[in-house]
Amino acid sequence: MKAIEKYLQHYIEGSSLATGQELCAQHSSWQNVLVIPLKAEGNLFLKALEHLRQQNFGPLLLVLVINASESDSLEIFKINQSLVGRLQKMGPTKFLSKNHSLIKLSEQMHTVVLNFSTPSCHFNLKQGVGLARKVGCDLAFFLQEMGRVRSPWICTTDADALLPFDYFSCQALVTQSASALCYPFEHFNSSLGKDAVALQLYDLSLRYYVRGLSYAGSKYAYHSVGSTLAIRHLAYAQVRGFPKRLAGEDFYILNKLAKLGEIKTPQCGVIQLLGRHSNRTPFGTGQAIQRILEQKKLGRSFLLYDPRSFSLLRSLHFAFEDFFINAELNRFQEIMESDPLLSRLNDQMEIDQKLEIFKRTTKSRMALRKQVLAWFDAWKCLKFIHLSRESGLPDIPWQEALNGLERLSKRKAAIPLESTVKLGYLQHERSL
Helix, strand or coil, X not given: CHHHHHHHHHHCCHHHHHHHHXXXXXXXXXXXXXXXXXXXXXXXXXXXXHHHHHCCCCCXXXXXXXXXXXCCCHHHHHHHHHHHHHHHCCCCEEECCCCEXXXXXXXXXEEEEEEEEECCEEECCCCCHHHHHHHHHHHHHHHHHCCCECCCEEEECCCCEECCCCCCHHHHHCCCCEEEEECCEEEECHHHHHHHHHHHHHHHHHHHHHHHHHHHCCCCCCCCCHHHEEEEHHXXXXXXXXXXXXXXXXXXXXXXXXXXXXXXXXXXXCEEEECCCCCCCCCCHHHHHHHHHHHHHCCCCCEECCHHHHHHHHHHHHHHHHHHHHCCHHHHHHHHHCCHHHHHHHHHHCHHHHHHHHHHHCCXXXXXXXXXXXXXXXXXXXXXXXXXXXXXXXXXXXXXXXXXXXXXHCCCCCCCCHHHHHHHHHHHHHHC
């Protein structure tokens, strides 16, 4: 439990600690906790909130982190303040401090509104959704540690998510080996019209990449989607919470969590994510949709990674496995040199040099395996694929990529929405 004590002493956000202490004085407790960062949200989120209220989730604390940074427009601050006012009208409200409040939405559901969108209390220029998740999850973590939240899972989602009825109950079936959960999801938005095809293609690209990593034998073959995460209490402390990034906080925390335990997909209903145009973060669903539409206007096809890059990654993982058994660097280098591009990637990433160091500094083959796979992590996998693209395997049209991955796998690629995307995208092309 040293990790928990250390987190509480050195890494928890001060505002989360103070709010948690105030909440403990209210003598309330809940079974589950759910954290949602909010920025420039309105009716869409209130509809999702109504969906939550209609679910029979039992005693639930909803932590809403309404945020804006000093670089945001006055309009965003106004939208945020309007949402705060609307929330406070939904039930009896207790003010925990000048900016934060506890609202009773029903007998079973309360919400803590953390308002970081005022002239005197807002994020700085380089802070965004990463800090918003950390502030909310730190509060959840503290309440769990104080016994005010009984579940060991810190759950987080987004304003555009509709959760299934068994979102919380399915956690009871998860094995202790899991450090985090990535819930099944699907993107949808009937209001996008023809632009919905761009959303489907974006969804396809996520599944294609994870499928490629799975084919390659990577332990990091999971989705990094912030609206689908739940993190085990102890593991959250061990990785020191969410990184305070403008975007990509889900990718980086999962990369750490995967080194502590398994990233599991629970057996439950699907989280529905409403895809929409957005510039809330530097990258993500909204930005991806816009880029796909812009490329389409220029007459360019939607591209995916060449599946041969995943084949090279698979060869690398086979070479790793051979090295774990034999610990012979010459054999590893021979495998690398069997393919000119693989050899070049080995040189660029200095993989064999790292293996030589790991071999000298580890005392067992089990320790060697653990250290190598912790080093060649989700970030290194992504870097490997990008270097493959830069070194001779450029992105290719999405249909060709799908077919190529199917052939490599010797089975049909299990990518949801494939037939829908093909039909919708071809219809879209004909309409232009």
